[in-house]
Amino acid sequence: MHPHSKKILFLNPAKNDSFAVDRIHMGFTLMGQILSEAGHQVKVLDYAFLRGLNLPIEIPSVKEVINKFKPDVIGVSVFTYLYDESNSLIDEISELSDAPIVLGGPHITLFPEDFNSDTRVSYLVRGEAEGVILDLVENAGKKNTPVIVQGSVPSGDDIPAVNLDIAYGGNYLKNYQIQLSRGCPYSCNFCNVELIAGGRKVRARNLDSCIEQITEAKRKYPDLQTVFITDDCPNFDRERFKNFLVKFAERKTGCNLHIDNVRADLVDEEMLQLYIKAGGLNICLGTESGHPDVFKQVNKGESLDEVLAAISLVKKYNLTLGLCFVIGLPDDNFKKHMHSIALAKIVKPDYVFWNMCTPWPGTPVYKWFKQHGTVGDVRGFSTLVDPEFNFTLPRAWSDDFDREDRVRAWLIANLETYAFPVNSIRRFFSNAVKLTHLANKYKIYKAVITYLVCFVPHYFKKAIKKRIKYVFGLQKGSI
Numbered sequence: 001m002h003p004h005s006k007k008i009l010f011l012n013p014a015k016n017d018s019f020a021v022d023r024i025h026m027g028f029t030l031m032g033q034i035l036s037e038a039g040h041q042v043k044v045l046d047y048a049f050l051r052g053l054n055l056p057i058e059i060p061s062v063k064e065v066i067n068k069f070k071p072d073v074i075g076v077s078v079f080t081y082l083y084d085e086s087n088s089l090i091d092e093i094s095e096l097s098d099a100p101i102v103l104g105g106p107h108i109t110l111f112p113e114d115f116n117s118d119t120r121v122s123y124l125v126r127g128e129a130e131g132v133i134l135d136l137v138e139n140a141g142k143k144n145t146p147v148i149v150q151g152s153v154p155s156g157d158d159i160p161a162v163n164l165d166i167a168y169g170g171n172y173l174k175n176y177q178i179q180l181s182r183g184c185p186y187s188c189n190f191c192n193v194e195l196i197a198g199g200r201k202v203r204a205r206n207l208d209s210c211i212e213q214i215t216e217a218k219r220k221y222p223d224l225q226t227v228f229i230t231d232d233c234p235n236f237d238r239e240r241f242k243n244f245l246v247k248f249a250e251r252k253t254g255c256n257l258h259i260d261n262v263r264a265d266l267v268d269e270e271m272l273q274l275y276i277k278a279g280g281l282n283i284c285l286g287t288e289s290g291h292p293d294v295f296k297q298v299n300k301g302e303s304l305d306e307v308l309a310a311i312s313l314v315k316k317y318n319l320t321l322g323l324c325f326v327i328g329l330p331d332d333n334f335k336k337h338m339h340s341i342a343l344a345k346i347v348k349p350d351y352v353f354w355n356m357c358t359p360w361p362g363t364p365v366y367k368w369f370k371q372h373g374t375v376g377d378v379r380g381f382s383t384l385v386d387p388e389f390n391f392t393l394p395r396a397w398s399d400d401f402d403r404e405d406r407v408r409a410w411l412i413a414n415l416e417t418y419a420f421p422v423n424s425i426r427r428f429f430s431n432a433v434k435l436t437h438l439a440n441k442y443k444i445y446k447a448v449i450t451y452l453v454c455f456v457p458h459y460f461k462k463a464i465k466k467r468i469k470y471v472f473g474l475q476k477g478s479i
């Protein structure tokens with residue numbers, strides 16, 4: 001043990017909603033690896049992940065962990081949608097411990113002013129923390145007001161392996177996350193990746209060491225089933241990505257692959273064939289809007305036709321198709337949004353995300369809303385309606401697409417495309433009463449009735465299709 005070894009506790013709160021989180025906070029497992037390697041003791045408690053496990057295991061409270069572990073430094077990551085939960089957690093920690101509190105995460109990068117005179121907090125880390133965390137922890141002391149630490153932009157080689165040994169509940173994990181690269185070279189008008197990742201430069205990691213890390217994780221944790229690729233833009237270089245797929249398939253880890261986001265114009269048949277051979281399950285495409293004018297404004301650097309072509313290819317290969325839309329982008333309105341719903345209904349994706357547009361400061365969308373509408377407080381706002389139809393009101397709206405119409409558009413989209421997971425049939429009945437109330441409030445009778453009448457047949461059709469697909473291996477290339 002390091003003679004000046006410190007104890008570091010990383011905490012992430014759970015959101016008070018009905019989403020199930022199936023992954024551990026990745027940033028903490030990366031920071032934890034850097035600190036563990038330097039001889040420090042690290043514990044990660046991600047309450048969102050632990051709640052999502054839904055297992056009869058005892059989850060220690062913050063008080064129990066602090067009293068037992070007696071950390072020298074406590075880190076909390078703040079996401080904007082978890083703003084209230086993070087604030088309560090910081091309150092609780094500061095009453096239980098005198099250890100310096102370090103805050104990081106996207107919210108601190110985008111809104112440092114929220115905590116820069118907070119007497120509960122000693123450090124605020126803005127940007128990526130890999131390059132600064134060790135020095136910060138080793139020299140950390142209690143401060144009256146927070147010291148702002150500017151993170152550096154690590155190269156691909158500076159990004160370590162995730163460390164699951166330090167994460168509470170890590171041995172129950174089924175999904176292993178990895179970034180093959182960080183950053184994105186594109187400039188979609190609503191996206192804040194450029195602001196969080198310190199620019200548009202992509203940092204590619206060494207693929208051989210990524211494969212080694214996955215193999216090692218599977219050796220240590222044989223229950224891992226799926227490798228989640230969580231890059232901002234994993235196929236930014238399509239030949240490199242194909243190279244990864246070949247290497248991954250050759251390694252025969254026994255894990256499947258899942259990709260969070262894929263760029264449509266960089267998908268081709270060879271990539272999908274290699275992806276299937278590597279155990280790839282899904283492709284999720286950023287579709288944003290089904291209306292050509294709204295789509296054009298996004299500045300994605302690709303066309304709606306290219307997205308449609310990628311959708312056809314994904315369907316041709318029977319991969320699980322996910323689509324990701326944004327409601328209420330610049331120049332969108334209720335009528336134009338119906339094009340997105342129509343597209344989703346024609347394409348019939350296996351899953352779909354309907355994100356409410358959120359104007360992040362520093363993005364072109366933020367400027368647009370300032371000129372053409374109203375921007376409210378985005379703190380605590382979740383961009384998705386949850387599987388029990390809970391949501392908070394949109395935080396930005398425009399003259400052409402007011403707040404109420406945005407909610408109607410959001411609900412209709414989720415209802416008419418059965419956006420929630422097929423295993424939610426139990427919820428179907430408990431949601432019925434809530435939906436009746438929402439139908440009255442937002443005058444969405446047709447969508448609610450259609451949903452209530454058609455959900456059960458839809459559920460069984462989808463469940464049967466899923467079973468046939470995976471039991472009989474109907475993905476092309478896997479036959």
Ligand code: SF4
Nearest residue numbers: 184186187188191193
């Ligand atoms: S391609 Fe994705 S990550 Fe890149 S700017 Fe667009 S939305 Fe953001």
